[in-house]
Structure formats: C-alpha cells, structure tokens
Amino acid sequence: EPEVTQTPSHQVTQMGQEVILRCVPISNHLYFYWYRQILGQKVEFLVSFYNNEISEKSEIFDDQFSVERPDGSNFTLKIRSTKLEDSAMYFCASKVANSNQPQHFGDGTRLSIL
C-alpha cells in the first residue's frame, strides 16, 4: 500500500540553526500538509499546500517557517532559525483531492533543538 515517507526520522540541531524536514507524499496525491505534535500535546495543523502555493496556514506557521515542493516528489518544511520550542514531532500528510477524502500521514520526524 502506498505510504507517505519522511526523512530523517530524528534530527538534532543547535538552536538558531536552519533545519529542513523532508517528505515524499503518496504519488497521486495533490494536497500536502504539515502538522506538529509537541510532546504530550495534541497534533496541531501548520500549513497546507496545493499547486505550488500555500492554501491555509495556522498562527504557528510564522515567518520562520517555509514550505516548498522542489521537484515532483519531495515536499519540504524549513525552519530558518530554530528555537527550543520548535522541538516536536513533525508529521507530513497528503491526500488525493480537496474534499472529505482522508489525509494519510507519515511516521514523522522527531526534531530536537539543543
């Protein structure tokens, strides 16, 4: 069964450094999402992306965050200058259409900021 894959599984970065999290969505999916889950808290929406544009973003997704689809397969989340509070699990999700079709999630990247 097709799945969303994320790399790396764990990223350790010094505060202030840039980090790029990578995702390969399911191949025929057109809508892409990033979510984060701080330890012990609920999963929170960050951003949605379609047709090379941001569709929706939450208040969490400030100027330090950006997303890109650099080629036909990858979908990336960049944090320009990481803060301690950026430590979390980051999940990528994709779905086939802009409808009530379900989103399918990757296994996440655990980001640890030191």
Added chain:
Amino acid sequence: TQLLEQSPQFLSIQEGENLTVYCNSSSVFSSLQWYRQEPGEGPVLLVTVVTGGEVKKLKRLTFQFGDARKDSSLHITAAQPGDTGLYLCAGARANSGYALNFGKGTSLLVTP
C-alpha cells in the same frame, strides 16, 4: 480554532469488555476522521465519516457521526490487548481547506 474534546483521556479495561470513546465540539465539521497512533509513529487512519447520523463498522469497531455533525463516537466491542493504543479524532471543514483539527486523544489500555 474549533475545539474537539475527547473523553475519556485515559481508559484501562480488561479483555472482553466494551468501551466507548467520545469526541465532541460546538462546531460543525464537513467530515470527521478517527486515527490510531502508536508511540513514535504517525496517525493511521481508521475511518472517515461525512454524513450526519452515519454509522460505520470496522470489525469490532463502530463509528458514529452525530446528526448535527458536531460530535462522534467510537465503540469497541469485546476489546482485545491488540486494541491498546492512542485513538484520535480529527475534524475537517471545507472553509479552512480541510485542515484537520485534532482532539487530544484517548489512551486505551486493554489488559489480558
């Protein structure tokens, strides 16, 4: 942000018992999804409900969407240790691009 309240937060039962998990909101959703999440992994989709009053069954799991599309329940019959895990509900709205709004989850432990 549309709050989704899940209850109970924790549930510990014995094998063979039945249980119900609730997901409630004051907001109407276009659809609601139930996921199961294991430690260190991403949420895995169990079901999507779209129509008010809809009932879906997945083996021993029964999912119901409220008539007003504001709430949902997950009922497990004859729970087994393999049902142990974190169950998440997540609502989507068309006017927010179907971004998912998650509940905090219900952590279920089924002991033999």
